[in-house]
Amino acid sequence: MQRIGHLLPVPCLGAARWAAGICAPGSAETVHPTARAVLPEVLYGPAVAPPQARELLRAAEQLAQVGADAVVWGGSSADLHGAAHARAVARWIEEAAGVPASTVTLGQLGLLRRQGLGSLALVTAGSAGVAGRLADTYVAEGLKVASVTALGLPTAREAAEVPVARLRRLLLEADVPDAECLVVAGTELPVAPVAALLERELGKPVYDGARVAVRTGLDLVGLAVDAPSWGSLFTAGGHTGVCCDSH
Incomplete structure (x- = not known):
């Protein structure tokens, strides 16, 4: 069973509402608890202050400790600062958690x-x-x-x-x-x-x-889920089994 960790800003629900239902037909599950970072959803970035970086890394380490095989940062604020910022966030998470990581943006x-x-x-x-x-x-x-x-x-x-x-x-x-x-x-x-x-x-x-966050996690661990009731993102033939973006 592959375990996908979702890392979110504190006020967000993110993919948590839907991940279990989407992944039920496959061999993946969401790591519980979902890690949360005390970071502002919109103001985060593009230059990450040291306190913010420490908080992001703390939450990533928490997911590593509970056995995540991959981590997805679900804060959409990276969209506001461009793909280069999102790639930097993914690298920080990978270094802290020791597993593949990506973001909703990527x-x-x-x-x-x-x-x-x-x-x-x-x-x-x-x-x-x-x-x-x-x-x-x-x-x-x-x-x-x-x-x-x-x-x-x-x-x-x-x-x-x-x-x-x-x-x-x-x-x-x-x-x-x-x-x-x-x-x-x-x-x-x-x-x-x-x-x-x-x-x-x-x-x-x-x-x-939210669904892209789930799909991104599945791609990071190389799994496909055949759950067409959740949309075309989750038809087994539509998965590539590869990471969503190189960083």
Whole structure:
């Protein structure tokens, strides 16, 4: 049994709500407890202050001690500071935990690259300013951001508590014809329960941070999960069994 550790900023739920259900058909499980770092979700980076680095490393070591075979950093703040920052975070975690590590940012970019997707409709739970910075990260990696939707929710808790039916309507409205996929930044919006339905309705992939975090962990340990009820990210034929990004 492979064990995947999820490392999150303190206020976030991240992939914890969905990981067990998604991984149930396979030979992987989430390490419990999920490690948490006392770091601000949005203000973290790009230059990591020593106290922040120590906190990140402490949480990574905690996951190593409980037997994680891979670690995924689920803080979407790395999206705000670009892929180079995300790669630096992954290296710090690997050095502390002694196992392969990645981030939601790198997982997202790696998936888009491997699927040959060049344009996206971007959705974020946060403000228009945050959305613009997220869009810059994707553009810097050679992707086209066909549309940007900011829901304007001020806290992770409010994002996590958006009714699923309302979220489905919002995501359908966020799509545009030029987008080859829908990317939902962050790990808090409850996309997972409606991801498969949204993909059928839109006719294109939907990649949200929480499910990408689970998929990234599976890729790091070389496992595939056949759980199509959770969307196209979890059809066994769609897995490559390789790490999402080199760093």
